Amino acid sequence: MEPRLPDAVAAIMAEGIEDVTIVPVFTGQGGHLLRDLPLLAEGLRTAHPGLRLSVAGAVGEDPGVLAAMTDYCVRSLG
Incomplete structure (x- = not known):
């Protein structure tokens, strides 16, 4: 996918940002x-x-995300 992560990190570091969370x-x-x-x-x-x-x-291992996915599945059943 574009932009590639190394390019994105280089660009934001050029703006003075040094803290990055993936x-x-x-x-x-x-x-x-x-x-x-x-x-x-x-x-x-x-x-x-x-x-x-x-x-x-x-992200899919977060308990809140898992709960939201479960809720979505249950709602999809009608």
Whole structure:
């Protein structure tokens, strides 16, 4: 997807923003979150030594999000 995360981080750092939180909008801890995202985050930290980067858990593992998904499913039943 565009913009790619490294490009987006570089752009906001150019604006003076040094605190970045990545919020993965995935329903669970799959391959992208377990393998790809840690490598990407490490690359960002290497490329931008002043970057304070944090990575939130998968959005679909949050109890509030799970409750909202359950509510949606129940409402869909009519």
